[in-house]
Amino acid sequence: MQIKKHIVIPIFVPHKGCPFDCIFCNQKIISGQTNEASEEDIRRTIESHLETSGNAFVEIGFYGGSFTGISLKEQEWYLKIGYSYIKDGKVNQIRLSTRPDYISSTILDLLEIYGVKTIELGVQSLDYDVLKCTNRGHGIEEVKNSAKMIKDRGFSLGVQTMIGLPGDTRLKAIATAQKVVELSPDIVRIYPTLVIENTYLQKMYNDGLYQPLTIEEAVDISAELLDIYEQNNINVIRIGLQPTDNISESGEVVAGPFHPAFRQLVESRLTLKRIKQYIINNKLDKLPEIIIQCNPRYISNVIGQKRVNINTLKNEFNFKNIQIMEKLNVEKFEIIGT
Known part of the structure; x- marks a missing residue:
């Protein structure tokens, strides 16, 4: 039986949903979104993707900033646009990304009404010192509580993590992955830390206070994490940021382990490890x-x-x-x- 193609139509929400300034973050560059989109802009984006979607399983994804950090009124404004395509039978469901400390029963009630099925939490690390060093603004308990609420309400849970943050080590990254497994996520993303222009991390890098992972280090650690998740039947849907006009070595990445085929390097490294063990x-x-x-x-x-x-x-x-x-x-x- 042929597997149905899966398409996610990305809609980027302005950074205003997040009042925190994590040292690694410049959402304007990462998302490519600098201005708030109008309803016409959003519908144009959705319909452009639908023109080539064929018989695919289609999701609308609200990314960038922290979706549930914007006001309930604004959340509903975005969700109503997406939900209109679900009612018309053109889109199957909605997914979004947000912070662990921006989840509540009231918010989940709203998301449920408007066809949201997957909620991805930007966890980044489950090490207290790393969270503190990166100015995340939340602790480990908020992650555990929000993950449980999401799962208990029947949503699909996604967890986004980063490696190579200030204060992070290989062992801390592995410990984070093991703790992520305990959250029982349905999907995981692994992102090596990149130094992006106009972030506090760039200042730390320029001042000699931060050294990013090399490609070799990032591949090795990511392969270990991929192994942990695969052994626990957790689907890793993304490893590394994808090349865009801005996120590339010739764009706005100042330093760090960026590679346009990073996932393939990681999968190949893990395959080598498994071949050696088999031999x-x-x-x-x-x-x-x-x-x-x-x-x-x-x-x-x-x-x-x-x-x-x-x-x-x-x-x-x-x-x-x-x-x-x-x-x-x-x-x-x-x-x-x-």
């Missing part, structure tokens, strides 16, 4: 040659960019040759000796 567990490490049979969808992750995984395996295990073969009836890969 050791099955005592294939003393053979002169192995054959990796893999599902065609995973060949690029098995090989790695510029064949880095194959070269690493040859060097670490002294394999004279590694053959890659497609095999449709394996989920990801299996390895045999020759």
